[in-house]
Structure formats: C-alpha cells, structure tokens
Amino acid sequence: MRWEDPEDHLSAIGQSPVIFALWHNRLILSLPSYRKYFLGRHPHRRLVALISASKDGALLSRLMDHHGVESVRGSSSRRGGQALKELVNRTRRGYDVAITPDGPRGPKYEVQEGVVMLAQLTGLPVVPMSAQIHSKKVLGSWDGFQVPLPFARCDIRMGEPIWVDRKGDEVEREVARRQIQERMMALTTD
Template sequence: MAKSTEIRESRKATLIGKTAGWLMRGLCATLRFEYLDRCGIGKRGTFPGPVIYCLWHNRIFTVPAAWRKLCGADRRAVVLTSASHDGAMLARAVGVFGIGAVRGSSSRRGVAALVALRKAMREGLDICLTPDGPRGPRYVLQPGAVKLAEAGRAPIIPVHVEFSSAWKLKSWDRFHVPKPFSKVRVIFDEALAVPAELSESEFEEWRLRIESVLRAGAEDFTEEA
C-alpha cells in the first residue's frame, strides 16, 4: 500500500501528461481569447513580489495558455498538484506551458507542499492553486490558500473563466473543456490582500470572502444555486 507521503510518478503518467499538455496547447490555439485584467497582473511592475492565483479546479484547462499569453514573459509560476498519478499528469501538462509544479494536497503531503510553496514564493515565483481540488467538494474553498497568503504576505488574485461553449465531463468537478473555435473569457480579478496574524473568526471570514468571489465568477454555480 502506498504511503500517504509518497509522490507517485510513472512513465505512463509522464507520457499522458505531456501529450495532454500539447493537446491543450493545440486546442487553445483555436480559441478566441478575451482577457479582462482587473488587477493589472499583465503590466510590468504592478506586483513586484509573488502572487497567488486562485481558480476552481474545473476551470484550469485554458488558464496556463492565458497566463502564458498575458504575463508569462515577465513572471514565473508553479501550480500545486496532488501527489497522485493524476497530479503527475497535470504537472507534466502545465510544464508544456513553462509552468512548474509542487506536488502535494490536503490529503497527501499537505505540510510538505505548504513548505515547498512558501520556498517557491521566497524565490519570487507566483503560485497557482485550485482550492477545491483535488477531490472537492466542488466550489468549496479549502483553507490552504488563506494560510499561504497570510504566511507569505502575498495577494490572492481570483481567476474566472467563462466559456461560450464547452463540454462538461462527468467528473466530481464537472471539468470544463472548451469546444474548438469557441470564445473564452479569462478574468484576472482584483487582488485580495489577506492580513497577517488573523484570529480564528477573521480567518474564516476571509475564507468565505474569497470563496464568495470565486463562486460569483462561476456561471454554473449561479445556475445551480
């Protein structure tokens, strides 16, 4: 039985991940992107230090391409992926876009992942989190994002993705895959500065605030509510 601290890797996961990454790049090349940069992340010098991008797990498909187009020339980033084989595939997929990966999650290697993310931030790298992943519940923000922002003194930038036409997979998160030649709007929302040394009640207030902002940008959440 695999230990809970084990990072899972395999040649199969590597191959599938890299193939998926290039398929993502190919599909994204057909899309009509629209960018709404409310926080100014695409302008050099707006954020001299690292930032934390937060988006729902089911919206991640187009974000590596959008980030690379908008600010990838001036910024470096890593994404948190799970320590499972699925996480290995995602790590290889985003690597195609020049994005690194830190392996771990709330269910496996959580503390080690948090330490690695803080180290990456000290080295000047942006962090990308899907705070309802890797297993859900969908559209529920886990506390790790708030802890990292509080400890690292880095602003959180909510990222929303809107699809004119997309397939929704029958996974726990209803993962969205845009249809070729469709329109995709990627919104980098206003930055949220989480204060340091929050009390327990203040921490929960910030968690709910960030969750509310992300939910407001998810059209299917609004439809289901």
C-alpha cells in the same frame, strides 16, 4: 480567449508575486491565460502550480513542466504540509503560485483553507480568477470539468486581489476564506 479585467487589477499587481486562485473545473485554461496575459507583460515571471499527488496529478505535472511551469505535489489529504512549505519557499524566490482552492476532490466551488494559509504565511495577495467557456463539454467528474470545444470563446476573468492578515486568527482566516470564495463566485458563470 478574451481577458476581462475592467478595474485593471493586473496593473496593480505589478512585479510582486501573487497567488492565483482558479476553480478546478476551469484548470484547462490556466496555462494559456498565464502565458498570454501575464508573461506578455512581464516575461521574467515564474509560475509554480500546486498539483495533486495522485496519478492524474503526475500527468498534469509533466505537462506543466513541458511548458516551463514548475509544480509542487500535494493536497489536503497527501503531502499537504510539505507542499505548503515548498510553495512558501518558491514565493520567497519570486514565483507566482497557481492553486485550485476547491481541488483536488471538492466540494465544487468551495474554497478550502490551504490557499488562505499560504496567503497568510507569505503575505502575498490571492488573485481570484474564473473563466466562462461559451461552448464546452462538461465531464462527469466531481467538479463538472469543462473542456472548451474547438473555436469556443473563453472569457478569462480576474477579480480584486485579497490580502490575508499575517497575524490573523482562525476567525479572520475564515473571513478571508469566505471573501475569496465570494469573489471567485462573482466571476463564475456556468
């Protein structure tokens, strides 16, 4: 796994909590990249992940818990409001948040409004991320979920953080949503 952060956005983040945004189909790389690149520099950081309230989400939640990552269960269709409140509460306690802004149902590579609302409520930056998996199996799911093959080269890419105006209206939130999507797409190569 290789890290690509040519403008050193990681250093600019410092100790403050952030919201990491990674496409749903590259979710498999979220835990190893966080552990290697963020905990390596800041071992006391804590991560909470927004995970679907579905049966599949229950399995992922147990896996994350096993690796020391807490989860909040919810999505745009189930427990969304409660999940948002729980995430805001965790950020106040210093947690970073991991979110797949196009999940859990898509459309693929389309940022939904939840990540923007979370950033607006917390005042935390959204850190766009993506990954290029050079040798992979692509599953037949809605998002073309990508599974690295053994010994595959994986390049983790981090983009410039995006802040959402805490007093912004609907128009400003839409501008921020598009900005997040554009920055994530600029990091993404299929």
